[in-house]
Amino acid sequence: MKIVERISDLSPPGERRRVLVPTMGALHAGHISLVRLARESAGRDGEVVVTIFVNPLQFEPGSDFERYPRPEAADEAACRAEGVDLIFRPQPNELYCSDRSTFVEETSLSKRLCGASRPGHFRGVTTVVTKLFHLLAPDAAVFGEKDFQQLAIVRRMVRDLNFPIEILAGPTVREPDGLALSSRNQYLSAAERRQAPVIRAALLEAARSPEDSAERVLTLVRQKIESAPLARIDYAEIVGADDLQPRLTIAPRTLLAVAIFFGRTRLIDNILLG
Ligand code: PAF
Numbered sequence: 001m002k003i004v005e006r007i008s009d010l011s012p013p014g015e016r017r018r019v020l021v022p023t024m025g026a027l028h029a030g031h032i033s034l035v036r037l038a039r040e041s042a043g044r045d046g047e048v049v050v051t052i053f054v055n056p057l058q059f060e061p062g063s064d065f066e067r068y069p070r071p072e073a074a075d076e077a078a079c080r081a082e083g084v085d086l087i088f089r090p091q092p093n094e095l096y097c098s099d100r101s102t103f104v105e106e107t108s109l110s111k112r113l114c115g116a117s118r119p120g121h122f123r124g125v126t127t128v129v130t131k132l133f134h135l136l137a138p139d140a141a142v143f144g145e146k147d148f149q150q151l152a153i154v155r156r157m158v159r160d161l162n163f164p165i166e167i168l169a170g171p172t173v174r175e176p177d178g179l180a181l182s183s184r185n186q187y188l189s190a191a192e193r194r195q196a197p198v199i200r201a202a203l204l205e206a207a208r209s210p211e212d213s214a215e216r217v218l219t220l221v222r223q224k225i226e227s228a229p230l231a232r233i234d235y236a237e238i239v240g241a242d243d244l245q246p247r248l249t250i251a252p253r254t255l256l257a258v259a260i261f262f263g264r265t266r267l268i269d270n271i272l273l274g
Helices: 029-042 072-081 121-136 146-161 184-188 190-195 198-208 214-226
Strands: 002-004 018-023 045-052 084-087 140-144 166-170 233-238 252-260 265-273
Touching: 002 198, 018 029, 029 140, 029 166, 045 072, 045 121, 072 084, 084 121, 084 190, 121 146, 140 146, 146 166, 146 252, 146 265, 184 214, 184 265, 190 265, 198 214, 198 252, 198 265, 214 252
Parallel strands: 002 084, 018 045, 018 140, 045 084, 140 166
Antiparallel strands: 233 252, 252 265
C-alpha cells in the first residue's frame, strides 16, 4: 500500500479501474464497508484509493475542526487490512493556497437541511471533492447514504459539471442498538451515548406509521426524540429523496432526515418512507 502526501507524488490512474473512497479519516466500520464496495467495483485487478483529509473548508467557524479525531496509524492499519492500494493524505496547505478564491458551489440541494444549519459546509465539500476528482481521476467514487444530502449534492455536481465518474452509494452501518456509525459518536458522553439510539427509534416509528401526512409523522418523530432528555432537535424534515424539497404527504421516495444535538455533538440520520 502506497501512502502519498504530496500532489507531485501522485501517479495517473493508468489502465486499471480506479475507485475512490473520500474520507476525513477516523475510519470505522462504516468507512470499511465503503472500501469493500470500492473493491467490489474495482475488481481484484483494479485500484482502490482512500483519501484522508480533514477538510477545513467544510467546518464552520467555531465547529470541531481542531478536535476532529486524526488517528493516523489506526487508519493506515485499517486500509492495509482491507487491501487498499493507495492512501492520499495531504496536509491542508498542500491542497489549498492561502489566497484561494475559487470554489465549487451547488446552489439548490445544498440550501436546506444541513445546509441551512451549516452555511458554507457543502461549498467546502463540493470544492474538495472536485479537487480530489481532478487529482485522482477515478472511474468511480463511493459515498455513504448516512450523508444522504451530501450524496445527492455530489451526484448533482457530477451531472452538472460532466465529471466522467460513476457515483456509488453505500448503505448506513449501525451499532447493534441502531445508532448510525459516525466518527463524531466518540464525542458523546456515556449518558448521551445511552440516549442516542432514540434517533433510529424515531425514524423506525415514522417508517412504520400508517399516517400519510408529513406534518403528523413529524409530530411523532419530534415527540419520540424529545422523550430523550439530552436530545435537542436541530431539524426534522420530510423531503423528496431526489430534489430534497419539502413534501406534505408521504409517497414513494420520500425521505425523513434529522439532525440531533447531544450536547455539542450533532448527529444526522435518515430513512426512506413510503
Ligand atoms: O463525508 C466526508 O467524510 C466528507 O464530507 C468528504 C466527502 C470526505 C469530503 O471532505
